[in-house]
Amino acid sequence: MLIKSKPDILPSEITPESVYMSRRKFIVEGAGLALGVAAGGLSTQAFAADGDGLRARAPADVVRSAPAPWWVSKFASIAPAAEGGPFSTEETLTPYSDVVSYNNFYEFGVEKGDPIANSGRFEADPWSVTIEGEVDKPGIYNLEDILKPHALEERIYRLRCVERWSMVVPWIGFPLADLIKQFQPNSKAKYVQFFTLFDPSQMPGQRSRFTTISWPYREGLRIDEAVHPLSLIAVGLYGNYLPPQNGAPLRLVVPWKYGFKSIKSIVKIRFTESEPETSWNMLAPEEYGFYANVNPEVHHPRWRQDMETRLPQSLFGSTRMKTEIFNGYGEQVASLYSGMDLARFY
Numbered sequence: 001m002l003i004k005s006k007p008d009i010l011p012s013e014i015t016p017e018s019v020y021m022s023r024r025k026f027i028v029e030g031a032g033l034a035l036g037v038a039a040g041g042l043s044t045q046a047f048a049a050d051g052d053g054l055r056a057r058a059p060a061d062v063v064r065s066a067p068a069p070w071w072v073s074k075f076a077s078i079a080p081a082a083e084g085g086p087f088s089t090e091e092t093l094t095p096y097s098d099v100v101s102y103n104n105f106y107e108f109g110v111e112k113g114d115p116i117a118n119s120g121r122f123e124a125d126p127w128s129v130t131i132e133g134e135v136d137k138p139g140i141y142n143l144e145d146i147l148k149p150h151a152l153e154e155r156i157y158r159l160r161c162v163e164r165w166s167m168v169v170p171w172i173g174f175p176l177a178d179l180i181k182q183f184q185p186n187s188k189a190k191y192v193q194f195f196t197l198f199d200p201s202q203m204p205g206q207r208s209r210f211t212t213i214s215w216p217y218r219e220g221l222r223i224d225e226a227v228h229p230l231s232l233i234a235v236g237l238y239g240n241y242l243p244p245q246n247g248a249p250l251r252l253v254v255p256w257k258y259g260f261k262s263i264k265s266i267v268k269i270r271f272t273e274s275e276p277e278t279s280w281n282m283l284a285p286e287e288y289g290f291y292a293n294v295n296p297e298v299h300h301p302r303w304r305q306d307m308e309t310r311l312p313q314s315l316f317g318s319t320r321m322k323t324e325i326f327n328g329y330g331e332q333v334a335s336l337y338s339g340m341d342l343a344r345f346y
């Protein structure tokens with residue numbers, strides 16, 4: 001079959017997920033990233049001096065002026081990421097202004113600029129997380145209890161969206177494995193499922209008539225994927241706390257899987273014996289599988305997955321690059337899938 005090669009990625013190609021939400025809308029990308037930052041209430045006040053030593057810092061002129069949540073005090077002791085190690089790429093970081101203004105967070109709207117525009121008053125503090133299912137220490141834990149035992153670290157990961165764009169983001173967080181150990185799943189726990197906050201009063205996307213996601217947004221991992229050292233619970237980025245549009249106050253980051261697995265603003269974690277429901281799979285099972293490992297050979301029915309555009313996009317074009325198996329983390333994660341047919345378990 002002849003595949004027409006295109007000179008560059010088209011806006012219509014990098015917004016497929018929103019097609020479900022509003023088929024009639026055409027989406028204009030890229031322009032107005034800087035405006036989006038202004039509209040989202042970011043100010044020129046510098047981020048407090050906590051976190052000295054972190055390698056990657058948000059530029060002072062684009063950081064939120066809102067009172068920093070208390071957990072930012074933990075950032076002071078974070079060591080900078082050791083570049084080039086197994087946990088941090090040396091690739092050029094995607095600028096902070098893009099990371100916080102070009103987002104998928106359908107709870108706040110389906111367009112890339114919606115999350116920053118609509119999440120300015122989002123309340124991420126106080127926050128609690130319910131732990132339930134096949135676990136020895138179920139309960140409702142406040143964020144402090146969840147964060148207290150863990151040392152935070154910086155990790156610089158690639159993030160590859162199924163829409164064929166990618167970023168390089170310096171996260172702050174701790175291994176999901178450590179959080180799982182904290183709550184002691186029992187021997188029946190074969191999977192772990194995550195849920196995002198459901199609060200239509202704060203999340204306009206959950207009130208939308210066009211919505212086809214059955215809220216709350218949910219995701220899941222096999223337990224061996226969840227305890228893999230690359231799986232991260234992030235509470236910050238660029239030396240600062242997570243802005244709401246990136247999933248405040250805590251989110252998952254699974255760098256070898258498509259971005260939709262990296263669920264934001266988690267309020268519930270459930271340990272299960274069987275494979276849990278996941279939002280995009282519920283919506284379109286032929287297009288979005290449970291595994292969703294980045295794979296240049298297994299194409300989404302509407303979009304090839306062998307290339308990606310690295311953000312930022314500029315007026316002069318953008319960086320197209322080859323997509324790597326497991327998003328470049330194959331050496332570390334391929335063994336999780338040995339013997340599995342990755343085309344069948346997409």
Ligand SMILES: Nc1nc2c(c(=O)[nH]1)N[C@H]1C(S)=C(S)[C@@H](COP(=O)(O)O)O[C@H]1N2
Pocket residue numbers: 017099102103104105106107159160161162196217245246247258259260261262263264265
């Ligand atoms: N709750 C929730 N989590 C979500 C999403 C969402 O719509 N809702 N979008 C996902 C998708 S498709 C991507 S690509 C990443 C984007 O993360 P970022 O905006 O921090 O770059 O978040 C993921 N997590």
Ligand SMILES: [Mo]
Pocket residue numbers: 104160161162163258259260
């Ligand atoms: Mo995505």
